Amino acid sequence: MNISQAARRSGVPAKTIRYYESIDLIPEADRTASGYRVYSDKDVERLRFIHHSRRLGFSVKEVADLLALWEDRSRASADVKAVASRRVEEIDAKIAELTSIRDTLLHLMDRCHGDDRPDCPILDTLADTRGCHDADQEDEAAETRRSA
Numbered sequence: 048m049n050i051s052q053a054a055r056r057s058g059v060p061a062k063t064i065r066y067y068e069s070i071d072l073i074p075e076a077d078r079t080a081s082g083y084r085v086y087s088d089k090d091v092e093r094l095r096f097i098h099h100s101r102r103l104g105f106s107v108k109e110v111a112d113l114l115a116l117w118e119d120r121s122r123a124s125a126d127v128k129a130v131a132s133r134r135v136e137e138i139d140a141k142i143a144e145l146t147s148i149r150d151t152l153l154h155l156m157d158r159c160h161g162d163d164r165p166d167c168p169i170l171d172t173l174a175d176t177r178g179c180h181d182a183d184q185e186d187e188a189a190e191t192r193r194s195a
Contacts, residue, residue: 050076053086057094064094072097072111105134 054061067073073093076084096117100110113130116122158168 048086048091050084050086053091053094056091058098059094067094067097070107072107072114103134104138105130109134 048056050061050064053059054064057064059067064073068075073090076086076090079085093114096114097110100113101107105113109130113127116127116130155169155172160166
């Protein structure tokens, strides 16, 4: 099948397929005599695997690692689980960070009257360099806790 058919069947845009080829995430496609790429069902299966992995937030490097594990029939499932576990830890950290940001914004919104007056605690807080410094310190503390 050609690249547009492979793209349609895998859910991966043709441009992305060419990118994956360029970084060796997928093998270079066979070519017709006229130079067009030709993909097999196995290539589409690999592209679907990559697509699903990327949708779960795995980095290109992690996808390469997962592909290697997928293709290694003698691999231990514990190795696969470890990759997934690290991804879950990253997601949990991101959720905590986003929750903190959300809570801060909700707090600022509660302090804002939201009327015709020009006073705005949201803008005042954003302009307060001390407040930004405190937020930076909180970010550093959170990063330290995640690293521990």
